[in-house]
Amino acid sequence: MLTLYYAPGSCARASHIALREAGAEFDLHPVDFASAEQRSAAYRKVNPKGRVPALQTERGILTETPAILAYIAQSFPAANLAPLDDPFEFARLQAFNSYLCATVHVAHAHSRRGERWADDPAAIAEMKRKTPEVMADCFLLIEDNLFTGPWVMGGTYSVADAYLFTIAQWLPVHRINSARYPKVRDHMSRMLARSAVQATLEAESAD
């Protein structure tokens, strides 16, 4: 049995959606960010990085969204959530996920976790001020260069769609109007029509 450690609305939502798209049986274990549970000694035994997501499997714990998404796709091949038999296409998918993880999510984190990279409150405030500009640039690159359409990889839905949807939902936090990104906006509305996405949002709001 799989258990997903997550916080509602966090990047763990991508793994949550992917588990549902895969038809996996899993438990959800909420981690309370409001009380900083992710940095507690108990949670650090699950994930010493003090972050979500973490996926408990029968063989041990996995972390990092791109790794978990590929794991779900490979573990449930019948769900066809990644081009598993084509190293080039699989790498295209992984490059997209890596960009979301290492550039877009990192840009977002500068608005709320600036203490990771600076102690001076003025520097932390300056990072927060610039975040909307950096996020907007990231989404322009996605819109103009990275998005194949109608899904991220082209005609076939994949775990990358779950990840893009998860991070695109943070645009309003930065007061960025998604109208600047018509392909991404259309993608968000099609994602919201999927039953796995609806079930994910329902489960996370019930927490």
Next chain:
Amino acid sequence: MLTLYYAPGSCARASHIALREAGAEFDLHPVDFASAEQRSAAYRKVNPKGRVPALQTERGILTETPAILAYIAQSFPAANLAPLDDPFEFARLQAFNSYLCATVHVAHAHSRRGERWADDPAAIAEMKRKTPEVMADCFLLIEDNLFTGPWVMGGTYSVADAYLFTIAQWLPVHRINSARYPKVRDHMSRMLARSAVQATLEAESAD
């Protein structure tokens, strides 16, 4: 034929080493960071992100180190550079690579690319000041929690070793003494004994 766009000493070194370990035929295309060639219009046609590495393949260009490393491992399975038939072990490898990409490399970038996240010179200086502390914490986590040994994944060498070696070589930039990380230091010395690593360093210094 493959062509690797790289800059000497950059994170592209991981892909460079992996190509040699795989026994791949490839060309090297240096990108001159000193003249900011990576941000030129010509290079942005190769990689609109304006970064290295980029791997030109017969089917198109791939970016992002974790994606390229998995691609090399999958394209040259005889080299046994990743646990390709075990989704859990493959995810462990990918989680390690993702941590290097999205946390450790990002920490390093705050010392030299602070303008990505702030405009104010004082904020950029503050990020640079804190970088050695953040990098040191990352390597403690690697040493104590993520490194299986004797190689990253255990008994078998993988593309994750090429990536760890590449980023560990940046420790002296931050005046961090690798003696604090005996497993990482031992790993670096064993990496330097590999012919693929020696050939990589020679090729990059000849550039």
